[in-house]
Amino acid sequence: MIRIEAGREKETIERLTNFYKSFNPGFVFDYTFLNQEYAKQYAAEQKVASLSKYFAMFAILISCLGLFGLASFTARRRIKEIGIRKVLGCSNSRIVYLLSRDFSRMVMVSILFAIPLSYLMMRSWLNRFEYQIELNPWFFLMAGLIAILVAWLTVGSQAFRAARTNPTHCLKNE
Numbered sequence: 140m141i142r143i144e145a146g147r148e149k150e151t152i153e154r155l156t157n158f159y160k161s162f163n164p165g166f167v168f169d170y171t172f173l174n175q176e177y178a179k180q181y182a183a184e185q186k187v188a189s190l191s192k193y194f195a196m197f198a199i200l201i202s203c204l205g206l207f208g209l210a211s212f213t214a215r216r217r218i219k220e221i222g223i224r225k226v227l228g229c230s231n232s233r234i235v236y237l238l239s240r241d242f243s244r245m246v247m248v249s250i251l252f253a254i255p256l257s258y259l260m261m262r263s264w265l266n267r268f269e270y271q272i273e274l275n276p277w278f279f280l281m282a283g284l285i286a287i288l289v290a291w292l293t294v295g296s297q298a299f300r301a302a303r304t305n306p307t308h309c310l311k312n313e
Contacts, residue, residue, distance in 0.1 A: 206242065221238075221301055222304075238294070
């Protein structure tokens with residue numbers, strides 16, 4: 140192993156080639172750079188990171204569409220209840236809260252299951268490396284917070300639309 144001064148790589152390699160040929164004339168001087176070897180070792184991890192980013196965005200999109208559809212279905216199913224509550228004086232914010240509460244519970248329960256599982260998976264993955272980062276609990280709590288915020292935005296938009304409906308349209312068949 141030889142450390143080469145930056146900017147003088149070509150000149151140094153030529154000198155090393157001549158030196159090597161003078162002692163081993165029948166063999167080819169074969170060399171590699173250590174930084175390129177390290178880059179090769181981490182190329183697979185960089186590909187996995189890139190693919191994970193795209194699959195995570197795709198999974199978030201699919202889950203948001205599922206939550207949106209479920210919230211729309213729930214609001215449509217409870218449209219008469221919403222109309223009766225509005226006639227009796229319930230505010231829009233209270234109706235949004237009532238429609239969003241169940242979804243928030245489901246997301247919170249899923250976060251409670253996901254945090255320990257993801258911690259164990261990350262710890263197992265990091266154990267394959269010589270140098271590791273510390274898994275800070277804030278990483279997982281922030282991910283959970285972002286998940287609950289995305290769920291609230293997805294469900295809240297549909298709940299707010301249901302809360303703004305005119306009670307006469309909801310109860311016209313009664």
